[in-house]
Amino acid sequence: xxxxxxxxxxxxxIGKSSESIETRAATVIxxxxxxxxKDVRYSEVFSxxxxxRVAINQELAxxxxxxxxxxxxxxxxxMTGG
Amino acid sequence: xxxxxxxxxxxxxKEIENFSAKLDNIGALVTFTGIVRGQxxxxxxxxxxxxxPGMTEAQIKLIVEETFKxxxxxxxxxxxxxxxxxxxxPIMMIATAAQHRKEAFEAAEYLMDYLKSRAPFxxxxxxxGEEKWVETKSAxxxxxxxx
Numbered sequence: 366x367x368x369x370x371x372x373x374x375x376x377x378x379i380g381k382s383s384e385s386i387e388t389r390a391a392t393v394i395x396x397x398x399x400x401x402x403k404d405v406r407y408s409e410v411f412s413x414x415x416x417x418r419v420a421i422n423q424e425l426a427x428x429x430x431x432x433x434x435x436x437x438x439x440x441x442x443x444m445t446g447g
Numbered sequence: 448x449x450x451x452x453x454x455x456x457x458x459x460x461k462e463i464e465n466f467s468a469k470l471d472n473i474g475a476l477v478t479f480t481g482i483v484r485g486q487x488x489x490x491x492x493x494x495x496x497x498x499x500p501g502m503t504e505a506q507i508k509l510i511v512e513e514t515f516k517x518x519x520x521x522x523x524x525x526x527x528x529x530x531x532x533x534x535x536x537p538i539m540m541i542a543t544a545a546q547h548r549k550e551a552f553e554a555a556e557y558l559m560d561y562l563k564s565r566a567p568f569x570x571x572x573x574x575x576g577e578e579k580w581v582e583t584k585s586a587x588x589x590x591x592x593x594x
Contacts, residue, residue, distance in 0.1 A: 372569055373497060373571075420502060442580070444564055444583070445568060445570045446527065446566035
């Protein structure tokens with residue numbers, strides 16, 4: 366089981382801040398493809414890879430990164446700190 | 448190194464006083480404070496800042512450690528708030544202490560550029576009941592390229 370966490374407008378559009386997901390996906394992009402099949406909210410949120418970022422176990426990662434060791438994956442828009 | 452991610456208001460002059468009291472043999476102290484705009488213009492009711500607890504602290508620590516590697520600084524301070532912030536309130540502050548001003552200024556700029564685009568905070572602005580997530584400016588992402 367992987368804990369998937371959503372922030373900012375991604376959390377608002379999906380309608381939840383986190384969920385536990387059983388997956389066979391090996392990479393982030395495979396997980397995204399699985400999520401997109403869940404329903405239209407997910408397919409809309411994840412339609413443009415340029416509009417969001419991903420962190421695996423609280424570290425920034427690329428979409429082709431392995432999630433085999435992942436316990437926590439977060440999706441969020443580009444950060445606006447400072 | 449002092450890092451604080453907090454909801455509470457902070458008084459930047461007190462923070463600088465505490466930070467500089469522990470320093471020894473420095474010749475330069477640079478500080479920056481980010482403030483919520485719209486105090487008089489009424490262009491903002493309030494701001495909400497969301498963050499990723501755990502990753503936020505770890506990510507800021509990485510950024511500060513990298514700053515220490517790149518510049519000869521003696522110490523650094525980062526305070527960043529989250530939650531509901533009113534116009535005029537401080538959002539965040541940084542301070543860098545070094546023997547010379549060039550290092551202190553450059554380290555402060557580097558810290559700010561990275562905190563803007565690499566620390567997991569998301570700002571939302573609320574005006575007349577309408578909510579709007581703040582979008583990243585392409586200039587902010589481009590700013591990282593100069594380092």
